[in-house]
Amino acid sequence: MSRLFGTDGVRGLANGVLTAELALQLAQAAAVVLGHDRTPDGKRPRAVVARDPRASGEFIAAAVEAGLSSSGIDVYDAGVLPTPAAAYLVADLKADFGVMISASHNPAPDNGIKFFARGGHKLPDEVEDAIEHQLTLEPSRPTGGDVGRIQRFSDAEDRYIVHLLGTLPNRLEGLKVVLDCAHGAASGCSPQVFKDAGAQVYVIGAEPDGLNINDGVGSTHLDELKEAVVAKGADLGIAHDGDADRCLAVDHEGNEVDGDQIMAILALALKESGGLKDDVLVATVMSNLGLKIALRKAGISIRQTAVGDRYVLEEMRDGGYSLGGEQSGHVIFSDFATTGDGVLTGLQIAAQVARTGKTLKELATCMTKLPQVMINVKGVDKTRAATDQGVASAVAAAESELGDTGRVLLRPSGTEPLVRVMVEAADMATAQRICEELAAVVKNRLAIPAELTV
Template identity: 90%
Template sequence: MARLFGTDGVRGLANGLLTAELALQLAQAAAVVLGHERAANGTRPRAVVARDPRASGEFIAAAVEAGLSSSGIDVYDAGVLPTPAAAYLIADLDADFGVMISASHNPAPDNGIKFFARGGQKLPDEVEDAIEAQLGKEPSRPVAGDVGRIQRFSDAEDRYIVHLLGTLPHRLEGLKVVLDCAHGAASGCSPQVFASAGAEVVVIGAEPDGLNINDGVGSTHLGPLKEAVVKHGADFGIAHDGDADRCLAVDHEGNEVDGDQIMAILALALKKSGKLKDDVLVATVMSNLGLKIALRDAGITLRETAVGDRYVLEAMRDGGFSLGGEQSGHVIFSDYATTGDGVLTGLQIAAQVAGTGRTLQDLARAMTKLPQLMINVKGVDKSRAATDVGVAAAVAAAEVELGDTGRVLLRPSGTEALVRVMVEAADMETATRICTELAGVVEDRLAIPRELAL
């Protein structure tokens, strides 16, 4: 049986895979695994529950809260909030754990359930496995006064906003910013915090109706933000995804500034201020080689991890590093957050523009993005990608040709029968040629025999 938990909680079609029954059972299982400790004074365990504005989040949140409270957990219902806000509030309230109901950048029909441990930390695999193993077992069934209570966490958003404002080194007067909230969880707090910090704010994608989250707006659809920035003559624009744990940006001319460029800007700023722990930035193997080159020239080491923000977080915790993230816009400031925070990232970008007097476009020139091409080779035996001698020889030859001006990455998909072939080079023509040649080798060498594929 396939593992229920994926790379970021349990996610799937709402009322398909993710039913009210499953949500209730997951909450009951989590109550046993995460809520077993009692406070010294005998009070009940506490959990924070938040969600993004998807319509399905309403019944899923109700099921989760019923499962927790019926298992003896006091529930603080924080309503619609970004994922990083939920993580922050778990720590701020000193709750035992928390639950975020969101499918992040996925379309509205999907939803997900993600658990956080005490302190707002993501769960390690073994704890998720323990929750999954608890499914189907007898849940905790306290009675009378031992059942949990559900209360509205009425000042949840205000606490989060105060926290965000406290991270700024100075105010943002003089800046004009366009915010695209993806009709998602940041629709209320992101415009409020930027305005409170002194910026002039233009807002798009901030009218969630439960069905329009990520629909043609947000970090996965930057077209509307680019148009709005140019139309309003803004200094730059910020795009969130549905649960606001991502941030991508657009400069004053409508050019995209991706997660790698954002990390370069912020790493250089933290190093200059002496706040970049050990002069290390943590990022995944998918980050552009241009980031590594820019950091090396500035005396900063790039620590690479497997793809996924959980692996970035693990490396940051293990080394005590202060900054990490992904090309997709997950940026983690360990001094202020336990997970990627798109609103926090946007504020820190704004602080750099305001503090230096330079445009975002100029700041983004800190790194030069090398041309990058990725081809998904389908219908192959991905298990042999790392061991096939023919594939290894072709990769080695490509790496010799590219030298220090490019790189090759072969990455088997975690969910499909395919291998991703990615090549970076000094020019797109070279990247295209080498990537196409390698994809052909992978297809020929790793082809699944027809009788097995049927």
């Protein structure tokens, strides 16, 4: 039986994979694993529940809250909020755990359930496994005064906004900012906090109807934001995804500024202010080599992790590091958050533009992105990618040719029978050629026989 939890909670087609029944059962299981006994003053365990604005989030939230309260957990229903807001509120309320209902950047028909432990931290694999095992056991069924109660968390968004404003190193007066909220969970709080911080704000993608989340807008669809920034004569644009745990940016000319460039800008700013712990940035193996080269010149080293913000978070917690993230725009400030926060990241980028008087385009020149090509090689035995000698020899030859001017990364997919081949080089033609050559070797060496693919 395959593992129910993926890289970021339980996710799938709402009412297909993720049913109301499964949501209720997951909540009951989580109540046993994450809920603690009554406090010394006799209070029941508490959980924060939030969701993004997908239509299916309404019935899934109802099922989750029913499962929790029927298992003796008091529930704070925080309504529609970004994922990082839910994590923050778990810590702020000193709740026992939290539940976020969202499928992030996925289309509207999908949904997901992720849990936060006490303090707003993501769950380690062993705790997710314990919840999954608990699904096979009887749930807790208290009666009478031991059942949990559900109450609306009416000031949840206000608390989160006050928290975000408290992270700013300086105000944003004089800046024109376009926000693309992906018709998602940040549609209310992101425009409000930027206005409160002093910026002149223009907003797109902030009219969620339950079905339009991430539909042609947000961090995975930047064209509308680019056009809006140029048309409004704005200083920059900020794009969130559906649950606002990531942020990409656009400069005043409409050029994309990705997560690597954002991390470079913020790492340099934190080092300058003395806030970059041990002069270390934590990033995944997918981050552009140009990031490492630029930061090395500034005396900043990079700790690399596997792909996934959970691995970035683990490395940051283990080393006590202050900044980390992914090329996709998950950026984590451990001084202010326990997970990636797109609104927080957007504020910090805007603050640097305001503080320095430089354009975002100028700030982004602190690193030069090397051309990067990736090919997904399908229909191969990904389990042999790390051990096949022919593949290893081809990789070694490519690395020898690239030297210090590029790199090679072969990575088996976590969910599909394919291997991702990624090559960076000093020029696009070289990256394309070497990537295609390696992809051909992987295809020939690791191909699954036709009779086994039927």
